Amino acid sequence: KNQVEQSPQSLIILEGKNCTLQCNYTVSPFSNLRWYKQDTGRGPVSLTIMTFSENTKSNGRYTATLDADTKQSSLHITASQLSDSASYICVVSDSNTGKLIFGQGTTLQVKP
Amino acid sequence: DAGVIQSPRHEVTEMGQEVTLRCKPISGHDYLFWYRQTMMRGLELLIYFNNNVPIDDSGMPEDRFSAKMPNASFSTLKIQPSEPRDSAVYFCASSPGQGLRGNTEAFFGQGTRLTVV
Numbered sequence: 001k002n003q004v005e006q007s008p009q010s011l012i013i014l015e016g017k018n019c020t021l022q023c024n025y026t027v028s029p030f031s032n033l034r035w036y037k038q039d040t041g042r043g044p045v046s047l048t049i050m051t052f053s054e055n056t057k058s059n060g061r062y063t064a065t066l067d068a069d070t071k072q073s074s075l076h077i078t079a080s081q082l083s084d085s086a087s088y089i090c091v092v093s094d095s096n097t098g099k100l101i102f103g104q105g106t107t108l109q110v111k112p
Numbered sequence: 113d114a115g116v117i118q119s120p121r122h123e124v125t126e127m128g129q130e131v132t133l134r135c136k137p138i139s140g141h142d143y144l145f146w147y148r149q150t151m152m153r154g155l156e157l158l159i160y161f162n163n164n165v166p167i168d169d170s171g172m173p174e175d176r177f178s179a180k181m182p183n184a185s186f187s188t189l190k191i192q193p194s195e196p197r198d199s200a201v202y203f204c205a206s207s208p209g210q211g212l213r214g215n216t217e218a219f220f221g222q223g224t225r226l227t228v229v
Contacts, residue, residue, distance in 0.1 A: 043116075043203050043220030044155070089155065098168075102155045 003027075004092050006103035014111055017080055021106045023073040023090030035064050035075045036089040038105070044089060047075070080110045116221035118204050124227045130192040133224045136185055137206030145218065146179055146189050147203040155203070161187065194228045201225050 004025045013019050025033070032051050036044035048057045048064040050073070056065050061078045077084055090103040117136040125131050137144050145160040159169040164181045172179070176195070181187040191198055201223045209216030 041222075043205070043223050045220070046217050049217065091155075100157055104154045 004090055004101045004103040006088075006090050006106050008106060009104070010107040010109070012109045012111060013080055015080060015082055019077050019080060019108065021075045021077075021088050021090075021108070023075070023103055025071050025073070025090070025092045025101070025103075027092040027094050027101050028071070029095040031093045031095045033064075033066055033073050033093070034091045035062070035073075036091060038087045038089060040086070047088075077108075080108075082110050082112060084108060085110045116204055116206050116219055118202075118221035118224050120224060121222060122225045122227075124229065125194055127195055127228055128193045129228075130190065131194045131198075131226060131228075133189040133202050133204075133226070135187045135189070135204030135221060137187070137204070138208075138219055139185065141206035141208050141219075142184070143207040143209070143218070144181060144187050145205040145207070146187070147205065147220075148200045149203060149223070150200045158189070191226075194226075196228045199227050 007022045011019060032049055034049045035047045037047050038044040047059050047062050050057050050064060050066045052068045054066060063076045066073045075088055085108060087105040087107050089105045092101045094101060116138055119134045123131060142163050146158040147155050148158055149155045156171055158171045159179045160167055161181045164184060177191055179189045189202060203220050203223045205218045205220045207216055207218040
């Protein structure tokens with residue numbers, strides 16, 4: 001069964017610190033992997049989109065990595081800010097069906 | 113553009129009542145998606161349209177759910193009759209290309225929080 005597993009489920013860090021969120025998937029073959037940020041009470045907003053041939057992509061303080069061999073992705077947040085407090089969702093697109101497989105998300109809380 | 117606009121933002125209704133959720137996609141986007149989000153199941157794709165035509169409705173949970181897109185600027189998701197287990201946040205998203213099926217971006221609305229009591 002195709003799955004996307006994210007870890008940790010939740011995370012609390014101090015403002016200014018770095019953190020890394022993990023995404024492991026079994027979807028194969030896949031066309032792309034995305035990371036979304038979802039603030040409380042709002043819709044998801046895209047951070048990065050990576051195809052299977054890309055292994056890193058940055059968006060400001062957010063850097064996503066992808067290892068298609070081990071089927072792992074990570075999202076690294078540098079110098080965290082209070083506004084980074086949100087849920088981060090990993091989404092993998094199944095090439096065969098076009099279906100999107102969503103992870104359950106990691107809830108990040110940045111404290112002052 | 114104001115982005116994807118959904119209404120209402122919140123809806124509380126009694127079990128058995130009909131509920132209609134509305135979505136206005138970003139002008140020029142030819143893909144529209146309806147999602148449901150719950151704590152237990154996360155985000156789930158219910159149905160998506162291309163050029164106003166439903167392409168894949170395999171995610172629609174039951175016959176009580178129906179979606180329409182009468183024109184390029186408007187879509188509805190209807191639940192009739194509603195049940196407490198339908199309580200969730202419903203998101204609409206639109207995309208200029210294949211969106212979440214391809215490598216182009218999709219833009220989400222603010223969502224409608226539905227509570228069925």
